[in-house]
Amino acid sequence: MNGHFAAVGNGPSAQQYEHGIQVIDEDKSFNTHLNEYMIETRVAEAGFNYHLISVFGSQSTGKSTLLNALFGTEFSVMSESERRQTTKGIWMSKNKKEGANSGGSKMAENILVMDVEGTDGRERGEDQDFERKSALFALATSEVLIVNIWEHQVGLYQGANMGLLKTVFEVNLQIFLKDRQSQTRSLLFFVIRDHIGTTPLSNLRNTLVQDLTKIWSSISKPQGLENSKIDDYFDFAFAALPHKILQPDKFIAEVERLGTRFTTGHRSTKDQEFVGGVFLPEYHRRIPADGLSIYAEGVWDQIVNNKDLDLPTQQELLAQFRCDEILREVLVPFDTIIGPLEEQQAEATRSGKTSVLPDLGTTGAATREKCVKAFETQASRYHKGVYTVKRTELETKIDARLKALYQGQLSAAHKAGVTAFSEAVTHSVKAGQKAGGSYEFAEIVEKQKRKTLDIFKKEAQSLSIPGVAWSNFKPQYRLFETELNEVSARLRKEEMRRLAIRVERWVKSRLGDAIGLEFNKLGSGRGGTGAPEMGEKPPTEKDLWDRVWNAFIGIVKDAETRFGDRAKSFDATPDEVQIGLWRLRRKSWVALRERIDEEVMESNILMKLRENFEDKFRYDEEGVPRIWRPTDDIEGIYTRARESTLGLIPLLSRFRLMETYAPPDLPGFVGVQPTGAEPEDEEDLAPIGGVDEEEGKSLEEEMTVLSESKRQDLVVRFKKMADGVYVEAKRSAIGGITQVPLYFYVILLVLGWNEIVMILRNPMLFVLILLMGGGTYVAYTLNLLGPMMQMGGAAYQQALEIGKEKLREFVANNDMARQAIAMPTRGSDPIGLDTLDSQGKKKQRPVDDDDDI
Numbered sequence: 001m002n003g004h005f006a007a008v009g010n011g012p013s014a015q016q017y018e019h020g021i022q023v024i025d026e027d028k029s030f031n032t033h034l035n036e037y038m039i040e041t042r043v044a045e046a047g048f049n050y051h052l053i054s055v056f057g058s059q060s061t062g063k064s065t066l067l068n069a070l071f072g073t074e075f076s077v078m079s080e081s082e083r084r085q086t087t088k089g090i091w092m093s094k095n096k097k098e099g100a101n102s103g104g105s106k107m108a109e110n111i112l113v114m115d116v117e118g119t120d121g122r123e124r125g126e127d128q129d130f131e132r133k134s135a136l137f138a139l140a141t142s143e144v145l146i147v148n149i150w151e152h153q154v155g156l157y158q159g160a161n162m163g164l165l166k167t168v169f170e171v172n173l174q175i176f177l178k179d180r181q182s183q184t185r186s187l188l189f190f191v192i193r194d195h196i197g198t199t200p201l202s203n204l205r206n207t208l209v210q211d212l213t214k215i216w217s218s219i220s221k222p223q224g225l226e227n228s229k230i231d232d233y234f235d236f237a238f239a240a241l242p243h244k245i246l247q248p249d250k251f252i253a254e255v256e257r258l259g260t261r262f263t264t265g266h267r268s269t270k271d272q273e274f275v276g277g278v279f280l281p282e283y284h285r286r287i288p289a290d291g292l293s294i295y296a297e298g299v300w301d302q303i304v305n306n307k308d309l310d311l312p313t314q315q316e317l318l319a320q321f322r323c324d325e326i327l328r329e330v331l332v333p334f335d336t337i338i339g340p341l342e343e344q345q346a347e348a349t350r351s352g353k354t355s356v357l358p359d360l361g362t363t364g365a366a367t368r369e370k371c372v373k374a375f376e377t378q379a380s381r382y383h384k385g386v387y388t389v390k391r392t393e394l395e396t397k398i399d400a401r402l403k404a405l406y407q408g409q410l411s412a413a414h415k416a417g418v419t420a421f422s423e424a425v426t427h428s429v430k431a432g433q434k435a436g437g438s439y440e441f442a443e444i445v446e447k448q449k450r451k452t453l454d455i456f457k458k459e460a461q462s463l464s465i466p467g468v469a470w471s472n473f474k475p476q477y478r479l480f481e482t483e484l485n486e487v488s489a490r491l492r493k494e495e496m497r498r499l500a501i502r503v504e505r506w507v508k509s510r511l512g513d514a515i516g517l518e519f520n521k522l523g524s525g526r527g528g529t530g531a532p533e534m535g536e537k538p539p540t541e542k543d544l545w546d547r548v549w550n551a552f553i554g555i556v557k558d559a560e561t562r563f564g565d566r567a568k569s570f571d572a573t574p575d576e577v578q579i580g581l582w583r584l585r586r587k588s589w590v591a592l593r594e595r596i597d598e599e600v601m602e603s604n605i606l607m608k609l610r611e612n613f614e615d616k617f618r619y620d621e622e623g624v625p626r627i628w629r630p631t632d633d634i635e636g637i638y639t640r641a642r643e644s645t646l647g648l649i650p651l652l653s654r655f656r657l658m659e660t661y662a663p664p665d666l667p668g669f670v671g672v673q674p675t676g677a678e679p680e681d682e683e684d685l686a687p688i689g690g691v692d693e694e695e696g697k698s699l700e701e702e703m704t705v706l707s708e709s710k711r712q713d714l715v716v717r718f719k720k721m722a723d724g725v726y727v728e729a730k731r732s733a734i735g736g737i738t739q740v741p742l743y744f745y746v747i748l749l750v751l752g753w754n755e756i757v758m759i760l761r762n763p764m765l766f767v768l769i770l771l772m773g774g775g776t777y778v779a780y781t782l783n784l785l786g787p788m789m790q791m792g793g794a795a796y797q798q799a800l801e802i803g804k805e806k807l808r809e810f811v812a813n814n815d816m817a818r819q820a821i822a823m824p825t826r827g828s829d830p831i832g833l834d835t836l837d838s839q840g841k842k843k844q845r846p847v848d849d850d851d852d853i
């Protein structure tokens with residue numbers, strides 16, 4: 001407010017208002033600069049702490065002189081010689097003797113004095129219009145009306161003053177009619193000038209009171225006020241001043257004394273007499289100083305346009321005007337603080353960010369309070385009704401903005417809270433997983449929820465303004481709590497999904513092992529224990545599906561226990577657990593089917609069948625590998641083994657239990673879909689046979705492991721493969737022994753008959769044969785045949801070597817002899833043999849013609 005005043009106050013200069021301000025000029029125009037003067041003199045900021053005095057009296061009776069002397073004002077005064085009107089219209093000036101000690105007591109603060117154009121002036125002639133209007137104006141605004149009269153005028157009823165007073169009384173009644181509720185009274189302060197002192201003041205006062213009463217009774221009173229008395233509306237005060245020119249010192253002294261009476265006062269509760277100065281609260285017109293100019297303008301406007309002066313309406317109008325003005329003014333600092341925050345929030349919203357403004361609650365509440373307080377301080381001085389309405393208007397205005405800002409803040413806090421909560425939970429879960437997987441999900445959620453709720457609560461509480469209903473954010477808090485619960489449920493669901501995935505993975509791995517094991521048993525055609533009766537299936541083949549189903553049930557039950565236990569620690573509802581288990585059973589079945597499909601993949605199953613067949617074909621009942629002999633019933637064994645293995649194919653192609661020869665009760669195992677199961681619970685699930693036959697596969701289809709075409713294909717391929725094995729066996733049986741035909745032996749017997757008879761008839765040979773046979777038998781029984789053969793072999797070798805040597809020697813000797821014989825005749829080798837030289841080397845006998853014998 002001060003700023004506002006200062007801003008306006010920069011306009012007019014102090015010098016400009018040296019003589020005060022002409023509120024109404026001689027042409028009855030109101031001076032709209034009055035407020036500037038009020039601001040300049042700093043009265044505008046005084047609220048009700050100001051006083052307005054008007055002075056009336058005939059022209060040139062020294063009114064201006066009195067005011068100047070009394071209040072230090074500088075109203076222009078007529079020069080002693082001219083004697084013509086100086087004050088035109090109505091002038092106003094602030095008391096310049098404020099704070100000055102006069103006679104021991106200080107004058108009241110902010111006294112504004114109005115110097116009203118003198119009545120009875122020759123300049124206006126008979127025109128009493130202005131006189132009446134200015135009286136009305138002064139009465140509507142002033143607390144004290146100084147009536148300036150000369151002593152010799154007292155008692156002169158026909159004097160101009162009495163006419164003026166009559167006017168004053170009349171207009172007062174006029175005002176009162178419109179403002180009956182008003183308790184305002186006025187003080188008529190008679191200042192008797194040029195008091196010689198011969199007639200005491202008390203006498204003059206009596207005379208004046210009598211005159212006034214007379215005037216009062218003479219005026220025509222409106223209906224209902226006929227019996228009203230002058231005392232009902234006016235108080236009277238009197239003062240006498242000596243002649244200014246003749247007794248200047250005395251005049252000054254008296255004026256000084258008179259000045260002491262312009263202080264605040266009150267009425268004694270005992271005798272209703274004045275105590276203190278002339279400014280009684282009941283005289284005050286209750287127009288706040290900052291609204292005085294507007295009010296005065298409105299009043300003057302009504303007066304000058306000859307309308308009925310309606311002060312309450314004027315006050316209401318003023319209140320409306322001023323309250324609006326004040327409202328705008330107090331919104332300026334509000335705007336300065338709140339505006340940027342609104343902009344910041346709008347910017348964040350535009351860019352899709354969540355921005356929680358720091359300390360918004362404190363700033364908002366403080367700004368709101370400051371704003372409302374400022375309005376209250378200034379506007380509450382005005383018409384109560386208007387003020388209340390305008391205050392509500394202001395509160396609605398600022399609250400609408402604050403509310404939008406707060407809502408934005410809360411929604412940002414809400415969003416930020418939800419995000420922070422989800423992130424914190426996810427983070428803690430991840431940390432738990434990293435640390436080894438042991439974490440309590442429910443505990444994490446609960447802890448983070450508390451934390452997030454606390455933060456939101458603090459924010460919400462900081463935004464709550466005591467006594468302001470809309471700022472109660474309990475509903476928002478509850479909303480936030482509900483959302484957090486929903487987010488918790490969602491996170492729990494995700495966690496359950498993760499758990500489900502983990503359990504499913506576990507199921508898959510267990511199924512992989514267990515089912516692989518069962519199918520591997522197929523590779524052993526003898527079924528482990530005991531020999532199968534040929535063509536009959538060993539137990540491991542017949543109850544394959546029973547074992548698969550039982551293993552599956554066992555694993556799933558195990559998984560269900562794991563899932564159930566862990567899910568309970570998440571604080572999951574029984575319904576959620578049921579959905580999870582139902583889902584687990586369905587997924588487990590799918591996993592089992594996948595695993596089975598993998599096992600019966602062409603290459604895999606063909607290998608299993610081959611192993612099964614080979615096991616039956618290549619091994620005997622004791623599990624010893626067969627070495628095929630031509631005498632073996634290879635075809636028979638082959639056919640039985642093949643038929644037995646081929647019999648596996650229909651068994652494998654349908655999932656049937658041995659006892660009932662029917663598929664297992666899969667729908668019964670999986671169970672009915674729980675009511676709470678949402679679509680997304682199913683999205684990744686293939687429909688299970690028998691559960692929803694319309695959309696999914698039928699139970700029969702679900703239980704079909706090998707389709708008819710696959711089956712036939714498998715049979716063909718298996719047969720080819722088995723045939724290959726058979727041919728190989730057959731070949732090995734034939735290729736092992738060289739066959740000597742029987743007839744060969746017959747021929748041998750027929751052709752060698754003579755030799756056999758010859759040996760049998762010759763006793764020597766017979767005995768020799770017997771001895772050789774006996775020896776061989778003994779050697780055989782003593783297991784000496786091998787060593788003997790070896791020795792024999794070695795001896796034979798040795799003999800061979802020796803024989804060769806001997807033969808060489810013999811040949812060498814023979815040569816030498818021949819050479820010796822021939823030497824005396826034609827040589828010394830008489831027998832004609834090759835001779836050996838001194839080195840023993842064989843020499844060639846020379847060719848002799850005589851050698852031709």
Ligand SMILES: Nc1nc2c(ncn2[C@@H]2O[C@H](COP(=O)(O)OP(=O)(O)OP(=O)(O)O)[C@@H](O)[C@H]2O)c(=O)[nH]1
Nearest residue numbers: 059060061062063064065078080085086087118244
């Ligand atoms: N006899 C007498 N003359 C005075 C007194 N005070 C002032 N005067 C003279 O009266 C004349 C008029 O004085 P103003 O103060 O101008 O009178 P006014 O009533 O303000 O006159 P307007 O403003 O024209 O109505 C001046 O010449 C003063 O010197 C007084 O106490 N007694």
